[in-house]
């Protein structure tokens with residue numbers, strides 16, 4: 350393996366992936382890995398879908414690239430129409446990016462532009478939530494509240510970003526309150542923060558509809574987002590939902606917020622949009638924002654060279670056609686239910702599994718040293734990495750992550766397999782995960 354490559358973990362010796370085969374990845378030695386997490390909740394169609402591969406080849410043969418400053422292109426237009434066709438009410442435009450962080454940057458900047466266009470330049474604050482991750486670029490990292498990932502870069506982050514508590518019932522809900530009361534209490538932190546900052550100075554609130562890997566597939570309690578929407582409306586604050594990980598069908602509906610009964614002003618998308626066949630993200634934009642820009646400068650003050658890349662959009666059109674024509678969201682709900690039951694059956698009484706949670710094929714197990722007190726393992730054990738490595742030795746890709754409790758302590762293992770998962774894959778996954786826990790948790 351070349352020493353020229355600069356990689357994420359400098360001392361890791363990763364196998365070289367050479368082939369995708371349905372829900373499996375194959376390395377250069379011919380070893381097969383069951384993809385139990387779609388990478389990071391990306392590969393919704395697995396790794397060898399014929400329709401998507403053909404669509405990409407055909408698009409590249411016809412037109413590989415044209416810059417959006419000079420041309421529109423067919424796949425970009427088709428994809429925008431497809432995403433808007435069943436988007437939550439009021440979302441009428443789709444803007445394309447190369448990934449999740451870029452989608453978030455676009456949402457933050459368009460929020461600011463909206464208030465300039467509508468004569469409210471004092472609105473500059475962005476409120477996010479603790480332990481959320483919105484991406485790695487400076488604006489997205491600033492909006493996120495993941496202490497561990499922010500720490501080194503703190504002096505460089507945007508000072509106009511602030512954070513309230515996450516909605517995380519397993520660790521946050523008190524014994525003397527119902528889930529609904531808990532949801533109201535943490536949602537009301539938004540109102541308190543808006544008032545603290547100055548009620549007409551806040552531009553946007555940003556949250557993951559279902560929190561991804563940093564907390565481990567945490568869905569909101571019923572009513573939480575309705576209360577958030579009410580507060581945003583009362584104070585004229587835009588609502589950005591980050592569905593980079595939980596959107597595009599992963600929780601059983603195309604947009605995760607459909608299950609909350611609310612519509613935001615923006616939805617950020619990526620990952621499952623093109624299923625990993627090519628890099629692509631999108632930002633769905635609400636009509637209110639669009640109309641203000643149209644009536645004002647009439648220019649979106651943002652952009653990238655590769656916005657609306659024809660081949661990436663063609664891949665996404667094919668991915669979404671495949672999901673729709675095979676009714677794969679029904680399979681997400683069915684296999685998600687089966688997988689959650691199988692996880693509960695095998696790990697529900699495990700002394701180190703504190704919680705099993707999530708929606709659709711977006712599930713996680715939270716690991717604890719003590720189930721009764723919910724005390725996490727010592728961070729110095731590096732348990733998440735140990736589990737990842739051991740699972741790969743067992744031929745399983747899952748997505749363990751540390752820092753659930755405070756950015757450092759607390760591990761969860763995310764399971765987010767392709768939407769084409771079948772019953773036998775559920776059994777294989779649970780069996781391999783079981784073996785992995787037996788080999789790793791004994792060190793705890």
Ligand SMILES: Cc1ncc(COP(=O)(O)O)c(C=O)c1O
Nearest residue numbers: 448449450482483484561593594
């Ligand atoms: C919820 C969420 N938002 C944003 C991002 C950033 O996306 P990307 O890595 O494509 O820039 C991620 C990435 O994991 C994510 O999980």
